[in-house]
Amino acid sequence: MKDAWHETLSVLDDFSQVTDPSRYVPLPDDWVIGVSDVVNSTAAIKAGHYRAVNLAGAGTISAVSNELHGDLNLFSFGGDGASFAVPGAQAKCASDALSRVAMWAQRDLDLDLRVAIVGVGEVRTAGYDVRAAFWRASSHVQYAVFMGGGLEWSETQLKSGAIGLTPADIGQEPDLAGLSCQWAPIQAKNGKILSLIVRPAAGVAQARFGEIVSSTIALLEESSNPNPVPPNGPDVRWPTTSIGLQSRISQQGRPLWLRRVHVTATAAFIWLVFKTGFRISGFDPTRYRREMAVNTDFRKFDGSLMMTIDCAPDVVNSLRDLLDTAVAEGTVRYGLHMQDEALITCVAPSVQTSAHMHFVDGSDGGYSSAAAQIR
Secondary structure (H helix, E strand, O other), X not given: OOOHHHHHOOEXXXXXXXXXXXXXXXXXXXXXXXXXXXXXXXXXXXXXXXXXXXXXXXXXXXXXXXXXXXXXXXXXXXXXXXXXXXXXHHHHHHHHHXXXXXXXXXXXXXXXXXXXXXXHHHHHHOOOEOEEEEEEOOOOOEEEEEEOEXXXXXXXHHHHOOOOOOOOOOOOOOOOOOEEOOOOOEEOOOOEEEEEXXXXXXXOOHHHHHHHHHHHHHHHHHHOOOOOOOOOOOOOOOOHHHHHHHOOOOOOOOOHHHHHHHHHHHHHHHHHHHHHOOOEOOEXXXXXXXXXXXXXXXXXXXXXXXXXXXXXXXXXXXXXXHHHHHHHOOOEEEEEEEXXXXXEEEEOOOOOOOOOEEEEEEOXXXXXXXXXXXX
C-alpha cells in the first residue's frame, strides 16, 4: 500500500542542518516504528563475528524493504540493528519480515536478533516523539534522519523485553535480495577509523545539544575528508572473509556447500569485473565504485549523532576535548571507538540503477563498542 506522506518531508542538502528542529515533520499517529537489535553484540564482536552482526542489522532493512516491494523510505542502520517507520497499513507485512529475519539470523548467523513493532501513538503517550526528514547523501540516494527521542525509547523498550516479536518458523524465509557483504574491509588512510555516537544528556535543551552536534560535525568536516570510502570507491580485493556469510544470504533451498560454490563463482566474476573495469550490458564498475563513496551512510542522525569516519590522531584529540567539555557541563553522553578498518554492508536490489545503498561500520567493535561506552 503506497503512502505518499514521506514525499512531504524536507530534504536536507547540508548535513549540519540535521540539528534544526524546524526541518522535521512529526510522523502520523497511526504509523509504527520497527526496531531490531543483536543480543549481546559486544560478545559476538569480540568472538570475531562483527561482519555477521552488521549483516543482521542491514538484513533487517533489506527484508522489510523487499517485503514492502521497495516501499521503505524511513530507516536507519545502527550497526547491530536497525530502526524504520512505516504506515500502520504496512505493519503486518513489516512484522512478518521482522519475524523472518530474526529466524534467519538465529539459524544462519547464530545470532539472537530481537525485533519489535511499536505504534507512534504509543511512543507519544510515553512522552517522546518521532519526527523525520531526509538527508541527501548524493543525487541518487537520500537517508532518513529523525528527531524526538522516539527511536531510542523504542530500542530501550525492545532491549528490556517490554515489546517483541517471536521469530518465524524454520522455512519461512526472509527476502534478502540485494543484501551483500562481499567488499573487503576499507583501511584507514588518515589514521584510524573512528566510530562515534553522541547522544543528548537527560534533560538537556535541544538547542544546546544541537550546538554541540553542529560543532562536532564542523570539526570533523573541516579537518579532512571524513568519509572512510575513498572518492574512487573501495579497493578491489578478494573477499576472503565474507564468502561464508554471503553463502547464508540467498539460495535457501539448496545445501550450504552448494550455495558456497555458487557464491564463490559469483564473487570471482564480480571481482574480475571490478578489477578490470570491464563494462557489461551498460554496467560501468568504475562509476559504480565512485557512486559507492557518495552513497555511503557514514554519517547519520536519529536523535543521536552517529558517524564512522577516517580520522587523524590530532583530530581525535580535538574531538575528545570538545565532547569531554560537553559531558562536564551535562550536555551530552558519547562513545568513541577506534579501529584500523571499516566494513561495508550493501543493499543493492539492482546494479543497473545508481540508487544502491551502503552501510558502514567499524571492523572491530564499531558502533556497538561505542554504544557500550555510553552504557
